[in-house]
Amino acid sequence: MNLLEEKQPDCPTDKNTCPLQDRIRRLEEKCKELEALSQVDALTGFFNYRYLMNALEQEMERTRRTGVPASLIMGDLDYFKRINDTYGHENGNLVLKTTAGIWRSNLRRIDIPCRYGGEEFVFILPGTRLPQAIQTAERLRRSLEKSPLSLDGKPIVLTGSFGVTGIVQDQDMTSGSIIETADQLVLRAKSNGRNRVCYDTYSSIAESTGVRDEEKNLLLGTDRPTKQKR
Amino acid sequence: MTAKKRPPTTICVASGKGGVGKTSLSVNLAYALVKSGSRVLLVDGDLGLANVDLLLGIPIKQTIRNLLDESGNPQDSLVFPIENLGILPATSGVPEMVTLGPDEQSRLNGFIEDLAVGFDFVILDTAAGIGPSVLWFNRQALYNIVVLTPDPTSITDAYALMKVMARQHPKNAFFTILNAVANEREGRKVYNNLQQVVSQFLSMELELLGTIPADPAVNRAVKAQTPFIQSEPECPAGMAVSTIAAKIEKWGK
Numbered sequence: 001m002n003l004l005e006e007k008q009p010d011c012p013t014d015k016n017t018c019p020l021q022d023r024i025r026r027l028e029e030k031c032k033e034l035e036a037l038s039q040v041d042a043l044t045g046f047f048n049y050r051y052l053m054n055a056l057e058q059e060m061e062r063t064r065r066t067g068v069p070a071s072l073i074m075g076d077l078d079y080f081k082r083i084n085d086t087y088g089h090e091n092g093n094l095v096l097k098t099t100a101g102i103w104r105s106n107l108r109r110i111d112i113p114c115r116y117g118g119e120e121f122v123f124i125l126p127g128t129r130l131p132q133a134i135q136t137a138e139r140l141r142r143s144l145e146k147s148p149l150s151l152d153g154k155p156i157v158l159t160g161s162f163g164v165t166g167i168v169q170d171q172d173m174t175s176g177s178i179i180e181t182a183d184q185l186v187l188r189a190k191s192n193g194r195n196r197v198c199y200d201t202y203s204s205i206a207e208s209t210g211v212r213d214e215e216k217n218l219l220l221g222t223d224r225p226t227k228q229k230r
Numbered sequence: 231m232t233a234k235k236r237p238p239t240t241i242c243v244a245s246g247k248g249g250v251g252k253t254s255l256s257v258n259l260a261y262a263l264v265k266s267g268s269r270v271l272l273v274d275g276d277l278g279l280a281n282v283d284l285l286l287g288i289p290i291k292q293t294i295r296n297l298l299d300e301s302g303n304p305q306d307s308l309v310f311p312i313e314n315l316g317i318l319p320a321t322s323g324v325p326e327m328v329t330l331g332p333d334e335q336s337r338l339n340g341f342i343e344d345l346a347v348g349f350d351f352v353i354l355d356t357a358a359g360i361g362p363s364v365l366w367f368n369r370q371a372l373y374n375i376v377v378l379t380p381d382p383t384s385i386t387d388a389y390a391l392m393k394v395m396a397r398q399h400p401k402n403a404f405f406t407i408l409n410a411v412a413n414e415r416e417g418r419k420v421y422n423n424l425q426q427v428v429s430q431f432l433s434m435e436l437e438l439l440g441t442i443p444a445d446p447a448v449n450r451a452v453k454a455q456t457p458f459i460q461s462e463p464e465c466p467a468g469m470a471v472s473t474i475a476a477k478i479e480k481w482g483k
């Protein structure tokens with residue numbers, strides 16, 4: 001919002017106290033406040049979906065320009081529906097809030113924690129390679145598992161399933177495809193038993209082992225003109 | 231368990247790309263082989279993100295990691311979910327891209343050899359990727375199965391894995407299973423291309439063990455922590471696994 005950065009106009013009547021200027025200042029402050037609110041999820045204090053998608057585009061652009069990779073973690077609370085059904089929505093909200101607090105204290109200041117929706121969270125890790133991001137996800141997983149919560153006097157062990165994927169210099173990568181990959185990995189973590197981290201195994205091993213284009217084309221049958229209809 | 235004279239047939243299951251169904255197939259093949267009378271040792275070679283135990287919902291006593299760290303009695307770590315099926319679990323939830331040192335390698339090899347006595351088959355389920363432990367497990371095996379799906383990344387990664395293996399320890403042949411195919415034809419097509427490239431560039435034989443259809447029963451079984459070959463033996467994936475198991479059975483003869 002450029003409005004906010006604009007220089008304060010001088011008081012047209014050259015007075016020391018100017019009601020107009022005061023008003024402008026108050027409006028500006030309100031505006032900043034609202035801007036912050038519009039980026040934040042009220043319950044968890046994490047950034048919201050809208051901010052996430054903007055930030056993701058920005059990180060991808062940075063990676064495209066500088067080649068410095070970034071990573072993205074998606075985390076989903078296990079059995080959250082069950083908690084909601086058993087203990088009620090108030091407690092469900094408490095669980096989300098507590099989880100967010102635990103995870104925030106396990107992240108660096110440059111990391112961008114977001115609430116993706118429901119019990120799903122996304123963390124953008126700028127300037128972070130995949131192996132390091134996997135360690136971070138593992139830390140998030142462990143920290144939650146280690147901090148049981150008391151609901152209605154009962155100790156509840158919360159766990160989460162995580163997917164970690166890299167943001168690299170790749171023409172085909174879109175914010176949508178990154179989120180989709182992370183989502184698939186979370187599903188895999190769930191189907192492998194929950195409370196675990198699944199990650200992209202360096203999206204293509206073929207790149208690093210020197211599989212040549214000639215071999216690739218033959219493998220995928222892409223050497224001949226395709227007959228596919230558009 | 232009566233010790234057999236002949237050593238067990240060792241089979242390694244690998245894939246290159248992750249999440250293509252190695253663990254699910256290893257578990258179900260093991261059950262199918264047991265069902266037709268073989269004794270099977272299933273080794274969870276995914277030292278980073280073990281999941282055989284979770285697929286079966288079995289409690290684990292001791293893992294490969296514990297064995298290497300604390301040198302317990304290997305026999306104690308075997309779990310038997312059913313008669314004649316032994317499982318050597320790995321360790322869970324430590325995704326640190328585990329590598330084995332040379333010492334650990336030879337000790338692990340010793341453990342597995344000891345444990346394998348009395349079994350007809352040893353199935354080694356490996357991690358995704360082409361890390362040292364994946365290549366090591368593949369070297370230990372007499373038969374190398376590569377699992378892939380029709381997904382392009384899975385195809386190229388499976389080939390990359392075979393290329394690396396062929397370079398490191400030339401063998402006569404690789405065996406493939408085409409998983410999660412829309413139909414047999416799709417699977418054959420992928421296999422034909424792969425077979426051609428493997429023969430042309432790696433000078434190796436490639437044999438298709440079978441195709442397995444994409445089948446919702448597989449995910450159902452994962453959620454229920456039971457092999458689909460047990461809970462829904464007649465499901466399309468179950469039938470396909472049985473056919474493949476019958477071929478593998480002959481390797482032990």
Ligand SMILES: Nc1ncnc2c1ncn2[C@@H]1O[C@H](COP(=O)(O)OP(=O)(O)OP(=O)(O)O)[C@@H](O)[C@H]1O
Pocket residue numbers: 188191192245247248249250251252253254255276356357358409410411442443444445446448449450452467
């Ligand atoms: N034939 C199939 N039809 C439908 N879903 C399948 C099929 N085979 C595997 N899947 C699903 O794919 C997912 C991954 O399977 P599995 O864990 O066995 O793969 P993996 O290769 O061992 O993965 P990893 O590399 O993480 O060890 C599971 O959710 C499983 O249910």
Ligand SMILES: [Mg+2]
Pocket residue numbers: 252253254276281356357
């Ligand atoms: Mg597996």
